[in-house]
Amino acid sequence: MTTALHHNKDVVARGGVLLTELDSICTSFLYAVLVTDDGFEVASVSGSDHERLASMVSSLQALAEGVAEELKIGTSEYVVLATEDGHVIQLRIPRQQLVLSAVFNKSETLGKVLSASKSTAEQIAVMVETSK
Amino acid sequence: MADQSSSGGDGAMVTVASPTDSVDNGWDDAARAIYSVRKIAAPMGIVLQPDDRTPYLVDLHRKKFFSTDDLTDFPTHPVRVGVQTYVVSPDDQEPAGPARNLELLLWNVGRSSFHGGLAPWLSPTAPYRLTAWPDFTGVFHTTFHLRLTAHLANHVTTVDDLVELFPADADSVPGAMNAFSLLGILEHLPAQPAAAVQPVEPAADAERSTGGLWSRLRDRWGF
Amino acid sequence: MAEHVVLFTGPMGAGKTAAIASLSDIDPVRTEAANTDRVTADKATTTVALDYGEITIGPDEKVRLYGIPGQTRFEFMWKVLMRRAVGMILLVNNDNPDPIGQMLYFIDYFHELYERGGAVVAISRSDVGLGPTREEYYSALAAARPGLSIPIFSVDARSPEQMKIALFSLILNIESRAAVPSRYEEPRQ
Numbered sequence: 044m045t046t047a048l049h050h051n052k053d054v055v056a057r058g059g060v061l062l063t064e065l066d067s068i069c070t071s072f073l074y075a076v077l078v079t080d081d082g083f084e085v086a087s088v089s090g091s092d093h094e095r096l097a098s099m100v101s102s103l104q105a106l107a108e109g110v111a112e113e114l115k116i117g118t119s120e121y122v123v124l125a126t127e128d129g130h131v132i133q134l135r136i137p138r139q140q141l142v143l144s145a146v147f148n149k150s151e152t153l154g155k156v157l158s159a160s161k162s163t164a165e166q167i168a169v170m171v172e173t174s175k
Numbered sequence: 176m177a178d179q180s181s182s183g184g185d186g187a188m189v190t191v192a193s194p195t196d197s198v199d200n201g202w203d204d205a206a207r208a209i210y211s212v213r214k215i216a217a218p219m220g221i222v223l224q225p226d227d228r229t230p231y232l233v234d235l236h237r238k239k240f241f242s243t244d245d246l247t248d249f250p251t252h253p254v255r256v257g258v259q260t261y262v263v264s265p266d267d268q269e270p271a272g273p274a275r276n277l278e279l280l281l282w283n284v285g286r287s288s289f290h291g292g293l294a295p296w297l298s299p300t301a302p303y304r305l306t307a308w309p310d311f312t313g314v315f316h317t318t319f320h321l322r323l324t325a326h327l328a329n330h331v332t333t334v335d336d337l338v339e340l341f342p343a344d345a346d347s348v349p350g351a352m353n354a355f356s357l358l359g360i361l362e363h364l365p366a367q368p369a370a371a372v373q374p375v376e377p378a379a380d381a382e383r384s385t386g387g388l389w390s391r392l393r394d395r396w397g398f
Numbered sequence: 399m400a401e402h403v404v405l406f407t408g409p410m411g412a413g414k415t416a417a418i419a420s421l422s423d424i425d426p427v428r429t430e431a432a433n434t435d436r437v438t439a440d441k442a443t444t445t446v447a448l449d450y451g452e453i454t455i456g457p458d459e460k461v462r463l464y465g466i467p468g469q470t471r472f473e474f475m476w477k478v479l480m481r482r483a484v485g486m487i488l489l490v491n492n493d494n495p496d497p498i499g500q501m502l503y504f505i506d507y508f509h510e511l512y513e514r515g516g517a518v519v520a521i522s523r524s525d526v527g528l529g530p531t532r533e534e535y536y537s538a539l540a541a542a543r544p545g546l547s548i549p550i551f552s553v554d555a556r557s558p559e560q561m562k563i564a565l566f567s568l569i570l571n572i573e574s575r576a577a578v579p580s581r582y583e584e585p586r587q
Contacts, residue, residue: 047434080431081444082471098471102447105429109447113427140432186422212450238531307536308549311567321563325570329547332576388402389569396562 048141049083053174058086058167064070065145069156073129076100077136077167086140102142104133121157132160137168146161193375205256206288209233209357210296218264223284224257225250231280232270236263240280241272251287278358282314285354286347293349294356299334303327303352307360319344319397323351331364400459403482404450404565407508408489409500411439412470413522413555417451417489418463420561422451426463438469446472448479461565480508485515485568489555491522492529498538505543512546516572520553520564547575 046055066072066088074090082101103122111119114115124131130153133144143164145158149166205223212219212235223235229248232241285294293299305328311321323341326332334352338345355361406414418426429447433439447503449465464479466472488504490497501519505512519539521532530538549567553560 048486049434080446080468081434082431082446083434094471095474098446098469099424099474101431102429102472102475105431105447109427109429238533306540307533308551308567310532310551311563312551312553312557318566321566321570324549325567325574328549328571329574387573388455388461389566389573391459392453392461392566392569395453397453398562398566 047079048074048139048171049097051174054171055086056142057170057174058071059088060162061166061170062086062088062145064166065148065159069147069151069159071129071147071151071156073146073148074084075143078142078144080104080140080142090146096144100133100142104135104142107133121161123153123157125153130156132157134160134164136164136171139168139171141167141171199254200256201253201290202256202288203290203344204258205284206294206353206357208258209235209284210259210294212260212356213359218262219260220257220263220270222257222261224259225253226255228253230257232272233277233280234263234270235277236265237269238277239269239274240277241270241274242274245273246274246279246283247373249283249287251283274365276310276313278310279314281357282309282354285357286350288353289349291346291349292333294353297334297349297352297356297361302331302333302364304331304362304364305355305360306362307358309354309358309360315345317344318393319347320351327355401462401482402460402484403462403464404568405479405483405486405508405511405548406463406465406489407476407486407504408466408468409491409494409504410435410444411441411555412468412494413520414465414489415445415467416555417487417520417553417561417564418449418451418465418556420556421453421463421565422525423454424452426451429467435469444469447475476507480511483511483515485572486511486517487561487564487568488517488519489522489553490519492524492552493526494529496536497521497529501535501539502542505539505546505548512548516568516575517546517548518564518568518571519548519550519566520555520561521550522553522555525554543568 061076062077064148065075074088076087076093077085078094078097078100080101082098084097106154107122111117121132121134129146129148131144131146133142135142139175143160145160208221212221218236220269222230222235224230229242229318234240305324308328319341323337334348339347341348352361406417408414409543415428427450429445430443431446433441433444445465445466445467451463453461455461466476466479486508488501494500505517519535523537532550532552539546539548549571551564553564554559
């Protein structure tokens with residue numbers, strides 16, 4: 044059996060670095076978490092109670108993908124939760140059973156932070172594929 | 176006849192069987208033996224031999240019976256059932272033959288004993304309630320048994336009242352009560368002074384919390 | 399439209415998803431993810447948000463069947479799903495390391511649901527010969543939480559017939575509990 048990604052020290056360490064880089068390029072960044080599909084935290088930056096957030100991310104991703112499948116409109120690319128004070132952006136790591144969820148305030152545009160998050164997700168995908 | 180009878184208000188009658196009813200005792204002696212062994216919590220096994228059929232070895236301690244008969248063709252009306260008790264020790268090896276869920280046998284024996292009457296140790300006028308439900312996913316039952324169980328699990332009731340409450344299935348009430356008793360889930364409560372409240376109508380219950388969902392679901396599934 | 403929400407609760411691996419599939423008229427909506435916690439339950443996938451199935455009673459009436467994600471990490475979903483429910487079928491796998499403890503845990507957590515409607519305990523995987531007897535579940539429940547009226551059955555969650563009996567019993571028990579006390583009982587508070 045292969046090691047679950049949240050137990051893979053290489054993925055956990057390098058995932059944390061990539062999330063930190065997302066923080067550094069987005070001034071509106073509040074916090075982010077990288078989770079397995081079944082809701083275990085792999086890496087996180089800032090914030091607190093990531094365990095609870097990781098489970099919520101997993102549930103929300105499954106619901107979003109379930110709705111997309113039900114409607115037969117292709118696979119879910121990302122989920123955006125827009126609130127009065129900020130955005131939650133959630134997207135699947137390409138080709139992986141991992142989900143990135145990042146929270147931003149409204150000091151930057153949704154387009155900017157979405158673009159940055161997508162780029163981070165792609166980098167995480169490459170990192171996992173080349174991990175030990 | 177040595178039967179005792181009790182009137183259930185509008186004339187419904189519950190018959191209490193007598194041990195000297197007839198030569199054809201059917202499952203009566205078996206039911207008595209099971210009841211006695213359960214009551215005294217004796218470390219005893221019981222061998223039941225209906226007519227010339229395969230015997231059932233009843234082990235109340237292990238809650239199993241041992242027989243090659245899987246009860247798919249249970250003899251509900253044997254002429255005679257041989258009953259033998261024997262002492263068992265917890266250290267004894269299990270008897271030979273497939274071990275089966277004792278609940279299934281006790282349920283069948285209870286419902287088939289005393290010629291449709293109430294077991295002599297039960298009273299038509301005593302208040303009872305159930306402490307557990309039979310394992311209905313395993314034992315054969317009708318919707319009446321489910322309704323009776325739900326009622327008796329939630330309301331202290333006498334057999335006479337149950338006969339009134341379930342008029343369409345009144346004949347099946349004593350057998351079900353006998354079965355509950357053999358299963359060890361029938362609790363006899365001390366007699367209490369009757370209050371002004373009348374027994375609950377099961378049909379009226381249905382209109383309360385779920386708007387009678389049960390009956391519509393039963394129709395939907397064709398039970 | 400009249401709707402009746404029944405919640406399927408219990409620990410991971412107890413058979414909640416299978417039970418809903420056994421009862422539902424529609425292909426159930428599942429939110430399953432690859433299970434990385436094979437120690438708790440050795441199965442390929444696990445529910446992470448909810449399972450959903452339904453039974454159509456008539457043109458304007460449905461029984462909605464919701465399954466919770468069994469792991470306590472998803473407890474926030476339990477609260478969401480509990481809101482509209484009128485009763486629960488609590489599945490406990492008998493080969494769980496502490497099946498009676500699990501039963502009591504879920505009964506306590508969803509006590510509000512029991513008070514509002516009712517509950518049935520469905521013991522799954524009792525055919526494997528491990529774990530307590532049904533009588534031991536009843537005794538433990540009576541000792542730890544006296545006064546509760548909860549039927550306990552052994553089930554194969556994959557069996558539509560058996561799950562129908564569990565659902566039937568739940569509804570009957572809800573209806574019967576809601577009735578006024580008989581002449582032999584103290585009036586309920």
